[in-house]
Amino acid sequence: MKTSKKAAGAVLTFALLMGGAALTAAPAAAATKSYTAAQVAKRDSATKCWTIIGRSVYNLTSWVNQHPGGADKILALCGGNGTKAFKGMHGTSGTPMSTLAQFRIGTLKK
Numbered sequence: 688m689k690t691s692k693k694a695a696g697a698v699l700t701f702a703l704l705m706g707g708a709a710l711t712a713a714p715a716a717a718a719t720k721s722y723t724a725a726q727v728a729k730r731d732s733a734t735k736c737w738t739i740i741g742r743s744v745y746n747l748t749s750w751v752n753q754h755p756g757g758a759d760k761i762l763a764l765c766g767g768n769g770t771k772a773f774k775g776m777h778g779t780s781g782t783p784m785s786t787l788a789q790f791r792i793g794t795l796k797k
């Protein structure tokens with residue numbers, strides 16, 4: 688029992704570290720699409736809210752009014768780069784990271 692609990696803990700820690708390092712935990716289906724910063728910049732409102740976090744693009748439109756920390760925090764990211772704000776507040780915390788992953792729509796085109 689002791690050994691398997693330890694192993695499970697190690698796997699979880701590894702998964703969290705990997706997610707935190709890349710900030711791109713995401714469904715495989717979305718991984719093939721890519722968007723420019725200019726395309727993201729056009730989605731800068733509560734009705735169309737995209738943001739860049741790390742090297743990925745996220746559609747946060749449906750999250751604006753669901754965020755436990757308030758809509759204003761998400762609205763501030765719409766159309767721009769939310770990496771610093773997200774990392775600064777949530778770091779590599781599990782729940783925000785896994786929530787974020789659900790909204791990934793692709794990668795950022797260079």
Ligand code: HEM
Pocket residue numbers: 750754755756757760761764769772773776777782783784786787
């Ligand atoms: C960009 C995508 C973001 C996602 C997916 C996200 C996700 C979440 C989630 C899941 C929680 C609940 C955590 C829990 O109960 O354990 C939360 C809480 C919170 N978030 Fe975010 N967040 C984001 C951005 C931000 C930003 C940019 C800020 C601030 C600058 C912020 C500030 C907060 C605060 C203050 C809370 C705590 C609310 C409370 O417990 O009263 N969030 N967020």
